[in-house]
Amino acid sequence: MSAITVPTLGESVSEATVGSWLVSEGQSVKKDDVLVELETDKVSVEVRAEEDGVITAIKAKEGETVEIGAALAEFEAGASGAKSPEPKKAEKKDEAPKKDDKPAEKSEAKSDEAKSDQAKSGAGGALTDAKVPVMGESVAEGTVGNWLVKVGDSVSVDQPLMEIETDKVAVEVPSPVAGVLEEALVKEGDSVEPGQVVAKIREGASGGSAKSESKSEAPKAESKSSDDVKAMPSAQRVASENKVDLSKVEGTGRDGRVTKGDALKAVEQGARAPEPAAVAQASAPRETGEREERVKMTRLRQTIARRLKEAQNSAAMLTTYNEADMSAIMALRKEVQDDFTAKHGIKLGFMSFFVKACVAALQDIPAVNAEIDGTDIIYKNYYDIGVAVGTDRGLVVPVVRDCDQKSLAGIEKGIMDLGKRARDGQLGLEDMQGATFTISNGGVYGSLMSSPILNAPQSGILGMHKIQERPVAINGQVVIRPMMYLALSYDHRIVDGKEAVTFLVRVKESLEKPERLLLDI
Structure with a gap:
């Protein structure tokens, strides 16, 4: 006898509500059968059987709040109990037409026809389910993007069948076996969950034209009536x-x-x-006009819009400005570029200097590297810098880890790798989580000045801008220098004005005198 318990439901989640029990006491279950649905403030989780057996007792009722590790039911492995409700219904349907043997003959005839159709289509193998993969921590659903194959097409093992858009990245659903796509169960625009079956593959079959278009059509979602709302x-x-x-x-x-x-x-x-x-x-x-076009927002774009608005609504956001003379960095890059490229296989850019300058400033002003958690402040003694990258899908912010421990070359390589994978849609969720501070470079698009929006729950974001030659006064003389406006947006709830201004001055000093970064002063 063993207990079925509440599994770990994610970081900071300590309890859940029992939703619907899909089995009853005394019922036999098979491995991976869904037993009960649990619901947290963020996601709905299915608890499955780890092996064949019988549910001997249900300990937690529907609607009850349970903690992680609490017993949901008692389970006896390998035992046999009452049959599940579905087989019972099937038995009733089979038992009903016992007055004569004709229905049974019809059933056998239909089975023979199905086998005949299967043989004609060359589909000799078993049907295998293609399921939505795990899409990352705390990601409970995604939206079906593009189908990459059609019903009747031959597919190989691990060949992408479709794309799923989540709040942050695009995920491909691979084919688990080689064969033919026999049925598509969802259509573009549908919401899907990890583990959900989205297609059926006929293993070992050879591809051909689809016999029925109805198979390629995903089941249409039923319209929800206000009088019949499904709710936990x-x-x-x-x-x-x-x-x-x-x-x-x-x-x-x-x-x-x-x-x-x-x-x-x-x-x-x-x-x-x-x-x-x-x-x-x-x-x-x-209504749209003759020269207008209505296009549904992608899930990524919806999430970008929601998160940016939430940042404005929740944080006491303020921006302070300064400017930096980029002469020294430009001269240094020109002097060492050939040697740097020859040794490291990558060009020395501006971004690595900015990352290093920000790390030095964050070490001096730790509040900018912290975050608010309820009534507490969490100070972070590591420096994972998010670098905003614009892609065709929208803005993403991959993270360069442990920047305080990396050289300029290491930072440049990390930024180049993340930027390439962002544009190719190959970033994983782990690449975009956990940044302590963000740098946004609007200057690559020609922006002269802007106020960046915080990337919650971070307390600061630095905006870089276009380098432009401007007249400036130096030692009583007007000279032309390559200048860049800098903007620091910060959460005034945790960062005071003095700290914000000091942070930006530290960044300015490191950029105008890059030897300070090398000497750690």
Whole structure:
């Protein structure tokens, strides 16, 4: 006898709400059968059987709050119990037509026809499911992008079948076996979860033209009625306490079910039941003109918009400005560029100097490298710098790790590798998580001055801009120098004005006298 317990549900998640039990006491289950759904503030998680056996007792009821490691049910491995509800239904259907043997003959005939069709199509192997892979920590869903193959096409092992867009990156679904794509279960634009079956592959078959277009069509989502809202018990409780109309809340759980996290988000956004006129106005998109085109935002673009707006709403954001004379760095680069390239196989750019300058300033002003967590401040004694990169899909911020321990060459190589993978859509979630500070270079696009928006939960972001020759006064004389405006946006809740200005002055000094970086002063 063993216990089925609440699994680890992610960083900082300590409890969950029991959603729907999909099995009952005394029921036999097989390995990987879904037993129960658990719901946290962020995601919905399925608990599966680790081996064949019987559910002997259910310890946690639907709607009950349970902690990590708590017992959900008692389980006896290898035992046999009552058959699952699905086989029972099948038995009833099979037992119903016992008055004569004709229905059985028809069933056998249909089976023979199916086998005949299978033989004609050259599909001799078993059907194998292609599933959505794990898309990273805390990523519970994605949106189907482009199908890369069609029903009836031959596929090889690990050949990409489709692309899935998550909040941060694009993920490919590979074919688990070699064969033919027999059925596509989702269509472009559908939301999918890790582990969800999205296609069926006929193993070992040879490709041909698809016999039926209906197979390639994904099942259409049923329209949700306001009178029939699927919601987890905890979501219903939150909605009841806060007078939230669940019919106006988009569910992110299984089968479109409204989770506790969805309900809490609706409460935060003030999603009370709107007036009928307001509902009609909000639900009806405006008509487009003859020279207009309506295109659905990608999930990445939606996330960018949401996170930037959240940063503005949650942080006390302020920007301070300065300018740096880039003469010294430009002269140094010109002098050592050939030797640097010959030794390291990469050109010496400006970004590595900025990263090093920021690390030195962060070490002097630790508040800019910290973050707010509730009523606490978390100071970080490491320096992982995010470098904003513009791609065709949108803005992404890959992270160069441990910049305080890297040389200029190491930083340049890291930036080049991340930038290339960003443009090729090959970044993983681990490449974009955990930055302590961000640098954004709008100067590559010609920006002369701007106010960057914080990359939450970070407390600071440095904006680089175009290098432009301008007249400046030096030692009582007006001279022409290559100047760059610098902008530091910071969270005033944790960083004081004096600290922000001092930080930017430290960066300026390191850029104008790069020997300070080499001498660590």
